[in-house]
Amino acid sequence: MVAIAYRLFHEPHKLFSLGLFADALGAAKSTVSEDVAALRQVCEMLELGRIETLAGAAGGVRYAPFCTAAQIRGLAEDLAGRLRDPSRILPGGFLYTTDLLSVPTLVGRLGDAFATFFADRRPDVVLSMEVKGIPLALMTARAFNVPLVTIRRGGRVTEGSSVTVNYVSGSSRTVQSMTLPLRAVPPGARALFVDDFLKGGGTARGVYDLMRECQAEVVGVGVLIEATHPRDKLVDGYVSVLTFEGVDENQGTVRIGPSPWALGQTLGAAGR
Amino acid sequence: MVAIAYRLFHEPHKLFSLGLFADALGAAKSTVSEDVAALRQVCEMLELGRIETLAGAAGGVRYAPFCTAAQIRGLAEDLAGRLRDPSRILPGGFLYTTDLLSVPTLVGRLGDAFATFFADRRPDVVLSMEVKGIPLALMTARAFNVPLVTIRRGGRVTEGSSVTVNYVSGSSRTVQSMTLPLRAVPPGARALFVDDFLKGGGTARGVYDLMRECQAEVVGVGVLIEATHPRDKLVDGYVSVLTFEGVDENQGTVRIGPSPWALGQTLGAAGR
Numbered sequence: 001m002v003a004i005a006y007r008l009f010h011e012p013h014k015l016f017s018l019g020l021f022a023d024a025l026g027a028a029k030s031t032v033s034e035d036v037a038a039l040r041q042v043c044e045m046l047e048l049g050r051i052e053t054l055a056g057a058a059g060g061v062r063y064a065p066f067c068t069a070a071q072i073r074g075l076a077e078d079l080a081g082r083l084r085d086p087s088r089i090l091p092g093g094f095l096y097t098t099d100l101l102s103v104p105t106l107v108g109r110l111g112d113a114f115a116t117f118f119a120d121r122r123p124d125v126v127l128s129m130e131v132k133g134i135p136l137a138l139m140t141a142r143a144f145n146v147p148l149v150t151i152r153r154g155g156r157v158t159e160g161s162s163v164t165v166n167y168v169s170g171s172s173r174t175v176q177s178m179t180l181p182l183r184a185v186p187p188g189a190r191a192l193f194v195d196d197f198l199k200g201g202g203t204a205r206g207v208y209d210l211m212r213e214c215q216a217e218v219v220g221v222g223v224l225i226e227a228t229h230p231r232d233k234l235v236d237g238y239v240s241v242l243t244f245e246g247v248d249e250n251q252g253t254v255r256i257g258p259s260p261w262a263l264g265q266t267l268g269a270a271g272r
Numbered sequence: 273m274v275a276i277a278y279r280l281f282h283e284p285h286k287l288f289s290l291g292l293f294a295d296a297l298g299a300a301k302s303t304v305s306e307d308v309a310a311l312r313q314v315c316e317m318l319e320l321g322r323i324e325t326l327a328g329a330a331g332g333v334r335y336a337p338f339c340t341a342a343q344i345r346g347l348a349e350d351l352a353g354r355l356r357d358p359s360r361i362l363p364g365g366f367l368y369t370t371d372l373l374s375v376p377t378l379v380g381r382l383g384d385a386f387a388t389f390f391a392d393r394r395p396d397v398v399l400s401m402e403v404k405g406i407p408l409a410l411m412t413a414r415a416f417n418v419p420l421v422t423i424r425r426g427g428r429v430t431e432g433s434s435v436t437v438n439y440v441s442g443s444s445r446t447v448q449s450m451t452l453p454l455r456a457v458p459p460g461a462r463a464l465f466v467d468d469f470l471k472g473g474g475t476a477r478g479v480y481d482l483m484r485e486c487q488a489e490v491v492g493v494g495v496l497i498e499a500t501h502p503r504d505k506l507v508d509g510y511v512s513v514l515t516f517e518g519v520d521e522n523q524g525t526v527r528i529g530p531s532p533w534a535l536g537q538t539l540g541a542a543g544r
Contacts (some may be wrong), residue, residue, distance in 0.1 A: 001273070002274065002277050002311060002314045002315075003314060009282070010380070038274075042275060046275050046278075048274075048275070084380065091432075097456075098453070098456070103419050104320065104410060104411075104417065104420065105283055131422060134403070134406045135406065138379075138406075139376075141376050142376035143375075145376065148374040148375075148407060150374065150403060152403065160368055168446050181368070183368070183371075184370070184371065
C-alpha cells in the first residue's frame with residue numbers, strides 16, 4: 001500500500017493500471033484493488049488529496065492533489081501574516097516576497113491549491129514568466145504532472161526559432177516584449193498561466209496574445225498576489241490568493257490579506 | 273501508515289516526532305513506532321528512499337530521498353537518449369534542452385539524485401542562476417527541504433539592497449555580473465549551487481566569489497550537463513550527470529552520454 005501511495009503521490013494525475021502495480025509488487029490484482037480502496041479512504045479522511053479510480057480496459061487509478069477550502073484559507077492567512085512583517089517594505093512601496101516564493105513546501109502547497117481550483121480546465125502546460133514566478137508555476141505543473149513552459153523577456157539564442165509579442169505593462173505603460181521557443185507550446189494546447197504578482201494585468205494580457213500566436217488556448221490565470229490598484233485590469237477571469245492594497249512606509253504597515261477566493265467567498269465561481 | 277508516509281514524503285529531511293504523529297492520528301506511540309519500522313522496510317526493499325529514526329528526546333523520524341547507483345545511471349541514460357535526437361540541434365552547435373528541464377517528474381528525480389550525492393554536505397540553501405537552472409535547483413531544494421535562492425543577472429529594484437560581483441564567462445571571455453538580494457543568504461550559510469550547464473566554469477567561479485561576499489560557503493556544485501570543451505575549467509570539485517562533447521550539424525549527431533559519476537565510476541569520490 002505504501003509502494004502504491006509512493007508512486008501515486010510522486011506522479012499526480014498519471015493514470016496507473018492496477019495490473020502494473022500487481023506485476024511490480026508481485027501481488028494479486030484483487031489485493032492491489034483493496035489497497036487502493038483503503039488508500040482512497042485514508043486520503044479522504046485525512047484530507048490528503050483524492051484517489052480516483054477509472055473503470056474499464058483503459059482504466060486505472062490516479063492521485064489528484066486536492067486542498068479543502070479551509071486548507072486554502074489557512075495557507076493564505078499564514079502567508080498574509082508573514083508578508084505583513086514591516087521589514088519586508090522596500091523603497092518605492094514594493095514588498096520583498098522572493099524568499100517565500102522559494103520555499104519548496106510553501107510553493108508546493110500553493111501549486112496544489114491552484115491544481116484544485118483549475119482541475120476541470122485540464123491544462124496541457126503551465127506557463128510562467130521569468131523569473132520570480134517560476135517556482136510557483138513549476139509546483140503547479142508538478143501537481144498537474146504537465147510540463148512547465150517559461151516565457152522569457154527577450155529572446156535567447158540557445159532556444160531556436162521563437163515567437164515574440166509586444167505588450168503594454170498595465171502599471172508602467174511601457175511597451176515590453178515576451179518570447180517563447182516556437183516548439184515549446186504545440187498548437188491546440190491548453191495553457192494555464194501562473195505568476196507571482198498581477199498589477200495592471202498587462203503581462204497576462206500579453207500571454208493571451210502569445211498563446212494566440214501559438215494557436216494555443218489560455219484556460220486559466222492564477223496569481224499569488226493581486227494589487228487592488230489599478231482597479232481596472234487588462235484581463236478578467238483570473239484567480240488570486242492574496243490581495244495587496246499597498247504599504248505605508250512611514251507607519252511601517254503592509255496592507256495584505258487573503259483574497260475573496262481564498263476566503264471561500266467565490267470558491268467555484270471566481271475566474272469563470 | 274499512509275498518513276505518516278504522506279507527511280514524510282512531502283517534507284523530506286524534516287524531523288517529525290513520533291508523538292506528533294500519535295496525536296494527529298489518535299494512535300498509540302508504539303503503533304506509530306511499528307508503522308515507521310514497517311515503512312522503513314518497504315522503502316528499503318523497493319528503493320524509494322530512506323526512513324531515518326533518531327533516538328532521544330530531540331529525536332524523531334525523517335525521510336531522505338535516495339537514489340541507488342543503478343537508478344542514477346538509468347536516469348542519465350534515459351536523458352542522454354532523449355537529448356541525442358537530431359531535431360534538438362540548434363544553430364551554433366547548441367542543444368535544445370529547455371523542455372526536459374521543465375518536466376516536473378524528471379527534474380524531481382534529478383533533484384533526488386543531487387540530494388543523494390550531496391547529502392553529507394547538509395546545505396542550508398540551494399543556489400540557482402536564472403533562468404534555465406531554476407526548476408532543477410528548486411527540486412534539489414525540495415529534496416533537502418531548504419529554500420531556493422536565485423541569483424540574477426543584473427539587479428532588480430523590487431528586491432532591496434543587493435550584492436553584485438563581476439565574473440568572466442569561461443567560454444566567451446566576456447565580463448558579466450551577478451546579483452543577489454543582501455538578505456537572501458545569511459552569513460555562515462552552507463550553499464549548494466545547482467545549474468543546468470557548465471562549460472568553462474566561469475559562472476560557478478562567480479558564485480564562489482558571490483558567496484564569499486555574503487560570508488557564506490559553497491559546499492558543492494552540481495550540474496546537469498558538462499561540456500568536455502574547454503578541458504580546463506575555472507572550478508573543480510563539481511559533479512555532472514551528463515557529458516556533452518558537441519554536435520555535428522552536418523551529420524545530425526549529438527555526442528552526449530552519462531558522466532563518469534552517473535556511470536558509478538566515481539560515486540562517492542567525485543566532487544570532493
